[in-house]
Amino acid sequence: MRNLTRLGRVLAVAALLTFLLGPFLWQGLTSLTPEAELGGRGWPSHLTWRAWAGALAREDFLWSLFNSLVVAAATTCLCLLCGAPAAFALARLPVPGRGLLLGGALAVSMFPPIAVVSPLYLVLQQMGLLDTRAGLVLPYATFALPLTLWLLTSFFRQIPSELYRAARVDGCTPFQAFRWVLLPVSGPGLATTALLVFVFAWNEFLFALSFIHSPGRRTVPVAISLFAAEHAEPWAEIAAASVIATLPLLVLTVLFQRRIVAGLTAGAVKA
Amino acid sequence: MSLARRLRTERAQAILFVAPAVMVLVAVALVPILAALWLSFHRSILLFGERAFVGLDNYALLLRDTRFHAALLRTLYFAAVAVTIELLLALPIALLLHRAMPGRGFLRAAVLIPWAIPTVVSARIWGWLFNPDYGLLPRLLPASDVNWLGTPGYALHAAIVVDVWKTTPFVALLLLAGLQGIPEDLYRAARVDGAGRWTLLTRITLPLLMPAILLALLFRTLDALRVFDAIWVLTEGGPANTTETLSVYAYKTLLRAGNFGYGSAQSVVTFLVVMAVGVIYLRVLGAGREG
Amino acid sequence: MASVSLVDVEKRYRGGVLAVSELSLTIADGELVSLVGPSGCGKSTVLSLLAGLETPSAGRILIDGRDVTGSPPAERDVAMVFQSYALYPHLDVAGNLAFPLKLAGLGRAEREGRVREVAQMLGIEALLERKPAALSGGQRQRVALGRALVRRPKLFLFDEPLSNLDAGLRAQMRSELKRLHARLGATFVYVTHDQVEAMSLSDRVVVMREGRVQQVAPPAVLYGKPANTFVANFFGDPRINLVPPRILGRPEHPAALLGVRPEELELLAQDAPGTQPARVELVEAVGPESWVTVELDGSRLTARVAPGSEPSPGEQVWMRVREESRLHAFDARGERLETP
Numbered sequence: 001m002r003n004l005t006r007l008g009r010v011l012a013v014a015a016l017l018t019f020l021l022g023p024f025l026w027q028g029l030t031s032l033t034p035e036a037e038l039g040g041r042g043w044p045s046h047l048t049w050r051a052w053a054g055a056l057a058r059e060d061f062l063w064s065l066f067n068s069l070v071v072a073a074a075t076t077c078l079c080l081l082c083g084a085p086a087a088f089a090l091a092r093l094p095v096p097g098r099g100l101l102l103g104g105a106l107a108v109s110m111f112p113p114i115a116v117v118s119p120l121y122l123v124l125q126q127m128g129l130l131d132t133r134a135g136l137v138l139p140y141a142t143f144a145l146p147l148t149l150w151l152l153t154s155f156f157r158q159i160p161s162e163l164y165r166a167a168r169v170d171g172c173t174p175f176q177a178f179r180w181v182l183l184p185v186s187g188p189g190l191a192t193t194a195l196l197v198f199v200f201a202w203n204e205f206l207f208a209l210s211f212i213h214s215p216g217r218r219t220v221p222v223a224i225s226l227f228a229a230e231h232a233e234p235w236a237e238i239a240a241a242s243v244i245a246t247l248p249l250l251v252l253t254v255l256f257q258r259r260i261v262a263g264l265t266a267g268a269v270k271a
Numbered sequence: 272m273s274l275a276r277r278l279r280t281e282r283a284q285a286i287l288f289v290a291p292a293v294m295v296l297v298a299v300a301l302v303p304i305l306a307a308l309w310l311s312f313h314r315s316i317l318l319f320g321e322r323a324f325v326g327l328d329n330y331a332l333l334l335r336d337t338r339f340h341a342a343l344l345r346t347l348y349f350a351a352v353a354v355t356i357e358l359l360l361a362l363p364i365a366l367l368l369h370r371a372m373p374g375r376g377f378l379r380a381a382v383l384i385p386w387a388i389p390t391v392v393s394a395r396i397w398g399w400l401f402n403p404d405y406g407l408l409p410r411l412l413p414a415s416d417v418n419w420l421g422t423p424g425y426a427l428h429a430a431i432v433v434d435v436w437k438t439t440p441f442v443a444l445l446l447l448a449g450l451q452g453i454p455e456d457l458y459r460a461a462r463v464d465g466a467g468r469w470t471l472l473t474r475i476t477l478p479l480l481m482p483a484i485l486l487a488l489l490f491r492t493l494d495a496l497r498v499f500d501a502i503w504v505l506t507e508g509g510p511a512n513t514t515e516t517l518s519v520y521a522y523k524t525l526l527r528a529g530n531f532g533y534g535s536a537q538s539v540v541t542f543l544v545v546m547a548v549g550v551i552y553l554r555v556l557g558a559g560r561e562g
Numbered sequence: 563m564a565s566v567s568l569v570d571v572e573k574r575y576r577g578g579v580l581a582v583s584e585l586s587l588t589i590a591d592g593e594l595v596s597l598v599g600p601s602g603c604g605k606s607t608v609l610s611l612l613a614g615l616e617t618p619s620a621g622r623i624l625i626d627g628r629d630v631t632g633s634p635p636a637e638r639d640v641a642m643v644f645q646s647y648a649l650y651p652h653l654d655v656a657g658n659l660a661f662p663l664k665l666a667g668l669g670r671a672e673r674e675g676r677v678r679e680v681a682q683m684l685g686i687e688a689l690l691e692r693k694p695a696a697l698s699g700g701q702r703q704r705v706a707l708g709r710a711l712v713r714r715p716k717l718f719l720f721d722e723p724l725s726n727l728d729a730g731l732r733a734q735m736r737s738e739l740k741r742l743h744a745r746l747g748a749t750f751v752y753v754t755h756d757q758v759e760a761m762s763l764s765d766r767v768v769v770m771r772e773g774r775v776q777q778v779a780p781p782a783v784l785y786g787k788p789a790n791t792f793v794a795n796f797f798g799d800p801r802i803n804l805v806p807p808r809i810l811g812r813p814e815h816p817a818a819l820l821g822v823r824p825e826e827l828e829l830l831a832q833d834a835p836g837t838q839p840a841r842v843e844l845v846e847a848v849g850p851e852s853w854v855t856v857e858l859d860g861s862r863l864t865a866r867v868a869p870g871s872e873p874s875p876g877e878q879v880w881m882r883v884r885e886e887s888r889l890h891a892f893d894a895r896g897e898r899l900e901t902p
């Protein structure tokens with residue numbers, strides 16, 4: 001009887017892994033399949049890196065990787081810069097209207113992005129930031145802020161209040177206590193938040209599609225979606241580009257899976 | 272320093288700490304919503320650079336626009352089906368992950384992979400799987416002559432598959448967190464009282480998991496109502512607009528047709544629909560908490 | 563070194579909870595004063611108010627004659643030792659000790675000098691490069707103490723600093739603190755729920771209950787002349803015996819309750835003048851003495867008895883008060899009655 005349930009569990013795990021990883025692995029396999037054998041029956045006769053070389057040879061694809069990196073990194077920095085002090089204050093200081101702020105952040109997290117596309121388009125156009133990477137960072141940071149505030153406030157609350165009190169008695173102003181004691185101690189929380197914001201910014205599609213036209217400034221998601229614009233779909237190359245586009249995130253996820261899970265669930269459970 | 276002055280200073284300092292975040296949120300999120308509302312009261316075609324005040328004309332147009340009604344219903348359908356499937360799949364996954372077993376860390380990392388992959392890439396992956404000429408699935412599935420992405424009716428469900436694949440892991444993680452919050456002692460006591468597996472599940476696990484389930488429902492429903500990425504990459508709203516959801520229709524109106532006035536009206540209504548659903552969920556969640 | 567005054571201090575929290583009310587207290591320069599009471603009595607709140615971590619809803623606070631009611635902690639020259647030590651986990655011991663000095667703007671040479679001096683005083687020189695996580699409870703406690711000492715403040719505040727230590731270490735640290743106080747001659751305000759700690763360390767003790775001061779007096783007075791039944795019950799283990807006067811054979815006594823300490827209750831094997839008969843219920847031999855609980859007419863009393871001469875449970879004994887003058891009288895509200 002015990003063995004049956006164990007067998008059942010093994011099968012369940014196998015099914016789960018197939019479901020989770022199968023599609024992605026299939027894409028990987030496709031990217032290594034010779035063009036001529038795509039859609040054929042059975043395994044490819046041999047694996048080739050041609051599609052990968054082809055994808056990486058495309059200048060605008062390489063640029064898109066760079067653009068995504070820059071935008072995601074900048075977004076993460078901006079979110080942490082704005083979010084960390086705010087979260088600290090929400091956790092430890094008498095903030096007037098804290099309920100309103102948290103409620104407002106919650107509301108923003110529920111906005112459909114399409115709703116702000118039109119006015120943001122016009123504003124960015126006015127400011128000359130349309131079709132620039134900088135023009136993406138501010139909207140990205142804004143929509144990542146609720147998540148940032150959520151996570152960081154809960155992390156700051158978890159730091160024992162006696163630490164803050166000790167810093168105050170030792171002579172710190174609230175800002176000094178934040179800068180010299182709370183911030184260093186909140187390292188893990190900042191790292192988790194940074195990871196989640198980075199993933200969010202890297203994956204964002206709608207704003208990138210709406211606000212950027214020049215091929216050289218596109219981010220990765222947009223580049224992938226437009227890959228075959230010029231000629232007949234190079235399926236293997238598209239597959240290769242997809243895998244390449246995902247690799248940075250995959251590496252981060254595998255390295256920091258514990259942190260990411262903790263962050264995703266902490267943010268949610270505290271909500 | 273007098274007491275009153277100190278209290279005032281501390282308040283001012285607290286405000287300074289939150290000021291950057293508040294300014295960003297207000298400037299880039301709240302103001303644009305109001306601006307979208309303002310735009311929706313105008314007739315504004317980007318190409319012609321004109322803008323004329325037309326009051327509620329755009330909304331009147333919406334009421335008559337069958338394409339919009341279709342998009343609305345389709346979006347609601349999409350959300351309902353996708354979220355239900357995700358929940359039904361996520362629960363067993365969460366239960367599975369909850370058990371201590373060798374390789375749990377690896378399994379958890381695997382669970383995160385679909386979440387980490389950009390939605391656009393997920394859509395590409397499934398688009399490839401569904402591809403009528405080269406795809407794996409048409410060959411494996413019985414109704415193999417159907418071009419999933421090219422057939423009205425089927426295409427929307429292909430999009431649902433993408434959404435389910437990408438977000439079930441996230442829901443599973445939320446439920447897992449909920450499961451981890453249930454004290455072991457409850458199960459032990461119930462087992463001593465003679466409860467079987469099914470009873471444990473329905474009498475203990477599910478009721479205590481309700482807050483996590485409702486929370487997952489809230490997040491996922493809102494996300495599903497706002498869906499854009501997967502659909503755009505998969506079918507761009509086709510074939511024949513049969514996968515067009517609210518966000519997709521609004522996008523086309525705004526940035527393909529350049530019709531900012533009407534597109535803004537669509538956006539505002541989309542916003543109201545999503546927020547309404549959100550508020551309803553929050554009410555239920557709040558009531559559930561007190562209960 | 564400073565005197566401390568709290569004048570009509572009140573602290574009310576949002577929601578109406580009154581943590582401290584009508585508190586007026588003066589602490590002399592160099593005194594060691596303890597604040598004791600059950601949890602929730604307001605003693606920790608008073609400490610927070612003295613430190614400036616919280617502001618009073620009413621009243622004034624003076625340190626060394628200066629009104630500091632509106633001053634933030636940084637301006638009060640006060641140091642505090644916390645129950646959980648609150649050491650900065652990202653700094654090593656030397657960094658923890660130097661932290662307040664850096665904030666005060668002291669130069670590197672002077673900082674290092676003071677850190678070394680304090681480390682020597684507390685015997686923690688070997689630990690200077692370690693991080694708090696690598697220290698034992700007792701070591702952390704010393705570092706917390708060091709961080710306070712290094713500032714040479716006007717006032718030292720202690721928030722149950724020994725509660726997290728195990729019993730043996732606690733007794734040892736208690737004596738060290740007492741010696742430290744004598745050596746420094748500084749003003750200490752010490753919060754604890756442990757009455758033995760309070761009694762052994764303090765010049766005076768402030769007994770609090772539900773935000774109000776019950777009595778302020780040197781330990782001997784608190785023990786010998788408790789102002790009410792709460793204070794009488796708080797000190798002494800086993801507790802004072804509080805019974806209606808008729809139990810002690812004084813039915814005409816005006817008091818509502820009479821109090822007699824266990825060591826003042828004498829148990830005799832046979833009847834004698836002035837005794838009341840009682841039945842032995844429980845005998846607990848605790849080593850240097852035994853505690854015998856007897857029962858009479860629904861009331862229970864405990865007496866201290868020399869080891870080896872205890873009666874057995876179920877036996878009949880005769881009890882009387884050793885000395886009339888050591889009897890405590892309380893009225894119906896629990897307040898002390900001065901016996902004529």
